[in-house]
Amino acid sequence: MAFVPPARHLLRAKDLADARYFEPLDVDDMADAAGLSRAHFSREFKRAFGESPHGYLLTRRLERAAALLRSTDRSVVDICLSVGLQSVGSFTTSFKRTYGMSPTAYRTEFPPAAEQARVPACVVRVYGLPQRSTFREDSATARG
C-alpha cells in the first residue's frame, strides 16, 4: 500500500481553500477534507504551513479580491461576495489591515500586472499572497 505522509492530507485542505474560496467554506470543511478533527487539524495545519487554516483561507480570499481589484472594474461589494465573504465591513477592515489601504485606494494604486508581463496564474496566486498577519479581530469573517 502506498505510503502517505500526514502532510498530504493537510495539503488537501489547503487545496480546498485555494479551489473553493468563493463558496461559503469554513475551517470545518477544511478539516473534513483532511479527515481530521477540528482541533487536531488546526494545530497540524499550522505546524505544516506556518499559518492557521482560518488565516490561510482569509488570506486567500483577500489575495483573490486584490487580484480582482487590479484586473476588473467590478464593485467592491461584488468582489467581496465573489471571494466568499459576506460582510463588506469585515472585508474592508481585513483588507486595510493586510494591504495598508482601502480596496478602492488599492485599485487606483496598482495597474494590472498583465499589462506588464504574462505571469502564470499560479505565480500570481503564490507570490500575490499578502504577508501573514493576525486576524483574530475578525474570526467571524472567514465563516461569514
Added chain:
Amino acid sequence: MIKIANAQLWVHDQDEALAFYTEKVGMEVRADVTVPEMGNFRWLTVGPVGQPDVSIVLMAIPGPPVFEPETQEQVRTLVAKGVAGTVFLTTDDCQASYDELKGRGVEFVDQPHEQPYGIDSSFRDPSGNHLRLIELRETATT
C-alpha cells in the same frame, strides 16, 4: 543543441504514480527497468502520447545509502506539502481535458479559468506534485 529529455518528480509510491499518470492522465510508459545490482533501483518514466522525446521520471524517494533518513523524510514531507515542483502541461482544449481527467477522479486545485495567456487549470498527483494544464492562446509565448 541542448534539448530537454527528462524531468524528474519525486513520488511516494512508484506503482501508484504509474497507475495515475497512465490510467488517469493518459500518458504512456517509456521505461520501467529495475536494476538488482543497484539495490533494486527502478527507473520509471512516462510521457505524453505523441511527444516521444520528453519524459517525466517518476523517482522513488530513496533511503540510505542515498539519502539519510532525515533527508528522506524531509523530501517526503515537502512533496506531500505540494512544494517540490510543478510540471506545466499544455492541451488543445482545457475544458475537455479537465472533464476527462475529473471524470477519472483526478483532484483538481483550479478549475479551467481565463488568464491573459490562455485557459489555465491545475491538479495534484497522488504524492502531492502540482501539475498545471493550460490551453495557450495562439498569440501567447511561454
